[in-house]
Amino acid sequence: GQSLEQPSEVTAVEGAIVQINCTYQTSGFYGLSWYQQHDGGAPTFLSYNALDGLEETGRFSSFLSRSDSYGYLLLQELQMKDSASYFCAVAGTASKLTFGTGTRLQVTL
Amino acid sequence: DVKVTQSSRYLVKRTGEKVFLECVQDMDHENMFWYRQDPGLGLRLIYFSYDVKMKEKGDIPEGYSVSREKKERFSLILESASTNQTSMYLCASSTGGGKETQYFGPGTRLLVL
Numbered sequence: 001g002q003s004l005e006q007p008s009e010v011t012a013v014e015g016a017i018v019q020i021n022c023t024y025q026t027s028g029f030y031g032l033s034w035y036q037q038h039d040g041g042a043p044t045f046l047s048y049n050a051l052d053g054l055e056e057t058g059r060f061s062s063f064l065s066r067s068d069s070y071g072y073l074l075l076q077e078l079q080m081k082d083s084a085s086y087f088c089a090v091a092g093t094a095s096k097l098t099f100g101t102g103t104r105l106q107v108t109l
Numbered sequence: 110d111v112k113v114t115q116s117s118r119y120l121v122k123r124t125g126e127k128v129f130l131e132c133v134q135d136m137d138h139e140n141m142f143w144y145r146q147d148p149g150l151g152l153r154l155i156y157f158s159y160d161v162k163m164k165e166k167g168d169i170p171e172g173y174s175v176s177r178e179k180k181e182r183f184s185l186i187l188e189s190a191s192t193n194q195t196s197m198y199l200c201a202s203s204t205g206g207g208k209e210t211q212y213f214g215p216g217t218r219l220l221v222l
Binding site for chain 2 (some may be wrong): 033043048087
């Protein structure tokens with residue numbers, strides 16, 4: 001089976017940098033994904049790491065260390081609109097995802 | 110743009126009723142998924158389908174069944190609704206085969222009284 005751990009809540013100031021960590025235990029591993037969900041909205045895809053290292057997409061970056069079963073999402077130049085829940089998800093088989101319980105990010109002035 | 114639609118945003122049903130939740134995607138995706146989302150528990154996979162008439166159990170299939178008669182449509186069925194099935198239900202689709210970007214519908218908030 002799969003299990004993922006991520007912090008339940010993070011608070012940061014507008015303009016700052018925040019890192020959301022995710023550790024996982026899995027019987028199979030294809031990659032680690034990150035999704036964003038605003039209150040009342042649907043989850044939307046942010047990033048995917050299949051190999052070790054950093055992937056950058058604008059203000060967001062995602063990192064994976066397969067040997068440590070660990071990844072993180074890095075959000076830079078935080079904006080109020082980044083207040084949302086962020087989920088890491090492990091692809092344990094080619095198509096199936098197992099999601100973490102989510103991290104609620106609150107961006108303050 | 111990929112579009113995943115769900116038949117209802119809000120639904121109120123009585124205990125014991127049979128409930129159908131419909132999901133349609135317009136991008137010819139092979140894979141479709143049903144999740145439920147509860148506070149503090151994240152998204153939990155109920156059932157998924159890799160192809161028409163094909164289904165596989167997810168992590169919490171008890172009390173649910175699914176139907177996929179056409180590629181674009183994936184239905185979730187609660188045979189006899191119970192109060193512990195009150196939840197947000199999310200449908201998703203993906204092309205499969207690697208990167209695993211799943212596209213989600215807006216969700217159906219189901220209340221079982």
